[in-house]
Amino acid sequence: MEIENKKPSLTEEEKTLFEKLMPEDMNEISALGVQRRHFLKLITLTGGALFVFQMLDRHQIFAQSSVDPALNIVKAGSIENSVNVAFRVNGARKALEVDSRMTLLDALRERLELTGSKKGCDHGQCGACTVIVDGRRILSCLTLAATCEGKSVTTIEGLAKRGALHPVQAAFIKHDGFQCGYCTPGQICSAVALMTEAKNGEASYVTANVRAKATSLQLSDDEIRERMSGNICRCGAYPNIIAAIKEVHSGKDVVQTWQFTGENNQPTFTTGG
Amino acid sequence: MRPFKFSSTKDPNSAIKMLMDNTNAKFLAGGTNILDLMKEDVERPDELIDITSLHFTQIKTISEGTNKGGISIGGLSKNTDTANDPVIRRDFPLLTQAILAGASAQIRNMATNGGNLNQRTRCSYFYDTAMPCNKREPGTGCGAREGINRMHAIFGWTNNCVAVHPSDMCVALVALDAVVIVIGTDGKSRAIPFADYHRLPGDTPHKDNNLVPGELITSVEIPKNNFAGNSYYLKVRDRASYAFALVSVAAALEINGNQIKQVRIAMGGVAHKPWRAIEAEKFLLGKSASNENFKQAAEAEMQHAKPLEHNKFKVELGKRAIIRALTQAMNGGTNS
Numbered sequence A: 001m002e003i004e005n006k007k008p009s010l011t012e013e014e015k016t017l018f019e020k021l022m023p024e025d026m027n028e029i030s031a032l033g034v035q036r037r038h039f040l041k042l043i044t045l046t047g048g049a050l051f052v053f054q055m056l057d058r059h060q061i062f063a064q065s066s067v068d069p070a071l072n073i074v075k076a077g078s079i080e081n082s083v084n085v086a087f088r089v090n091g092a093r094k095a096l097e098v099d100s101r102m103t104l105l106d107a108l109r110e111r112l113e114l115t116g117s118k119k120g121c122d123h124g125q126c127g128a129c130t131v132i133v134d135g136r137r138i139l140s141c142l143t144l145a146a147t148c149e150g151k152s153v154t155t156i157e158g159l160a161k162r163g164a165l166h167p168v169q170a171a172f173i174k175h176d177g178f179q180c181g182y183c184t185p186g187q188i189c190s191a192v193a194l195m196t197e198a199k200n201g202e203a204s205y206v207t208a209n210v211r212a213k214a215t216s217l218q219l220s221d222d223e224i225r226e227r228m229s230g231n232i233c234r235c236g237a238y239p240n241i242i243a244a245i246k247e248v249h250s251g252k253d254v255v256q257t258w259q260f261t262g263e264n265n266q267p268t269f270t271t272g273g
Numbered sequence B: 001m002r003p004f005k006f007s008s009t010k011d012p013n014s015a016i017k018m019l020m021d022n023t024n025a026k027f028l029a030g031g032t033n034i035l036d037l038m039k040e041d042v043e044r045p046d047e048l049i050d051i052t053s054l055h056f057t058q059i060k061t062i063s064e065g066t067n068k069g070g071i072s073i074g075g076l077s078k079n080t081d082t083a084n085d086p087v088i089r090r091d092f093p094l095l096t097q098a099i100l101a102g103a104s105a106q107i108r109n110m111a112t113n114g115g116n117l118n119q120r121t122r123c124s125y126f127y128d129t130a131m132p133c134n135k136r137e138p139g140t141g142c143g144a145r146e147g148i149n150r151m152h153a154i155f156g157w158t159n160n161c162v163a164v165h166p167s168d169m170c171v172a173l174v175a176l177d178a179v180v181i182v183i184g185t186d187g188k189s190r191a192i193p194f195a196d197y198h199r200l201p202g203d204t205p206h207k208d209n210n211l212v213p214g215e216l217i218t219s220v221e222i223p224k225n226n227f228a229g230n231s232y233y234l235k236v237r238d239r240a241s242y243a244f245a246l247v248s249v250a251a252a253l254e255i256n257g258n259q260i261k262q263v264r265i266a267m268g269g270v271a272h273k274p275w276r277a278i279e280a281e282k283f284l285l286g287k288s289a290s291n292e293n294f295k296q297a298a299e300a301e302m303q304h305a306k307p308l309e310h311n312k313f314k315v316e317l318g319k320r321a322i323i324r325a326l327t328q329a330m331n332g333g334t335n336s
Ligand SMILES: Cc1cc2nc3c(=O)[nH]c(=O)nc-3n(C[C@H](O)[C@H](O)[C@H](O)COP(=O)(O)OP(=O)(O)OC[C@H]3O[C@@H](n4cnc5c(N)ncnc54)[C@H](O)[C@@H]3O)c2cc1C
Pocket: A123, A124, A125, B026, B027, B028, B029, B030, B031, B032, B033, B034, B035, B036, B075, B076, B101, B102, B103, B104, B107, B110, B111, B112, B113, B114, B115, B116, B117, B118, B119, B166, B167, B168, B169, B215, B216, B217, B218, B242, B243, B244, B245
């Protein structure tokens, strides 16, 4: 029993693994300091064991239970191919030791507790993971955290300033630019970067004449649609998303495509936007 | 994703050395293709060499040599920066349009020019490790040949592979007679004409291009031309945006009066490499720029097409796309 109590808590590797298998339970587990033996039981119960053995060398899991913790071989079981990386997230400096495979998206969500950025497809096909790096919108699911050294990352959590929503955030609320909200952080980060691109006169595939000198652009609905095409909304909130973006981009009020019930309690709809 | 070692360097020669020291290593540029394929377990490098700090990011007018007056785009310049370069927009708008037809703003902000050239096919059998694929695993057969091949080739395929090259940018580059500049293990530069850069599948579909081991793309050069006023990139796809081409056409004309002095036509989505439409070009050279001639040129090219079971539609679509792209080019290459 005494020996049992001396067992080390989860190794880094096991934690990472556990994070992958059951990210939602991880906080609880680290907070409660679940012991290794319990962990092994847990993963077996969850049916994750087979998967675990594929990913980890069998002895990496069991070796330690039979080795005196005083020998301190914890390092051997720590992050494989670890990379140290320091970057700014929403203005704050962060330094992390990550597995070389860790994407920026996973680093934000699983290590930095910034769960605003969403994992939709994890393959560059949906835009839910869009964040702004050094002023440009990118996909955090196809960006290795290891490549972010020295960079400045802005996520949805970093857009509001001193309690005031970013104008794009406010416009999404006004225009109901979402239904389930899953794509929304990506949509908003994307739209924020789009404003700068339009100001710089960057062209798109539907730009009337790409040869014309780049000057600040007033975007048509077609332009907004094309430029936002990297953000898929499964709920189909597109008309409202466009209305929201158009309002911020033009600086002029855009009529909502919806209204609250009318005075006589009859629903009323307009076709603006 | 399988474990891999992460390396990076600012020096091109050491990047090449690292690649040569480990036959399982790969370069990492924007990561938009290789990381996706690693997540799918299609690519399995045990080391990634981050080359994004190499200094090949310039876009500049070429001041000497055979391509003098043309433009050089860095192998590591981002697709977005290339498309929006003021000189490229003014003098090579076909390239701007083609780049902007590809992927999404986010992906173009990450993707590099070298990575765009070396991106791999989107054939769904190539992506599915449970399926046979000669490109992924030589000798296992081609899942698409007798499978669902709606997105596949109509030119230049063999029974070994019917995949298409997915790039839009490369279609414009082959039309504009670009040249790929690479450096190799001896540190010396080599120039590869764009039309010879990518390969047809033959019986070695696992080879997409003619790079030799250790070679790194440093830039792509485009010679000076007189096409800027009359060029157009047309992309036809299953949805309006953010989808790979069913068929795309890059068309560029130099017109004297109404006579075609020079013409370049290339197609995407039809072959294992960006397809230069030589037959259509031959037909048009010296003729008048009329709808009737555009039609006959399209016929001349597409009569050689060999569609597969599910992509017969690409033949008619290809014809119409050639005619439409040439017509838009004649109208000044604008979208209005
Ligand atoms: C959802 C999605 C949609 C897309 N849609 C389109 C589309 O419609 N049209 C289109 O054209 N493309 C499209 N793309 C593909 C995209 O354009 C490519 O993924 C991108 O251009 C690859 O560039 P990269 O820098 O990210 O390459 P990486 O992924 O970093 O590298 C790709 C390959 O090139 C090699 N490599 C990179 N740089 C060099 C170099 N300098 N020298 C030698 N080898 C090098 C790498 O080793 C690797 O094998 C899409 C991609 C995604 C994810």
